Amino acid sequence: MKQYLVEAYEFIAADKQQKTLLEPVPVSEDLKATLSSQKRDWGASRWQQYSILFRRGFKERRHDYLSWMRITQVLATAVVLGLLWWHSSSATPRGLEDQCTLH
DSSP, rough: HHHHHHHHHHHHHHHHHHHHHHHOOOHHHHHHHHHHOOOOOOOSHHHHHHHHHHHHHHHHHHHHOOOOSHHHHHHHHHHHHHHHTTTTTSSSSHHHHHHHOOO
């Protein structure tokens, strides 16, 4: 019986303690005004933040953008497209049509 009473008391005491811990703590109006009026001073300007993020992104993706396969693809495409319009002339209707249809 004694053990039962001890456990019941501990349960009731723990419940009361939990209720007191969950109650909100009152905050004074001065403290609220101080906390809400503070401006955040950033360590870097927007331009500095942008440049830092751009450099970080470029470093992470550098291997994707600057791989030999990618460079070869871009150069091959440029050569093929350059050869398509190499001798085209805007003086003839056919040459003018070739240049205008893709623009």
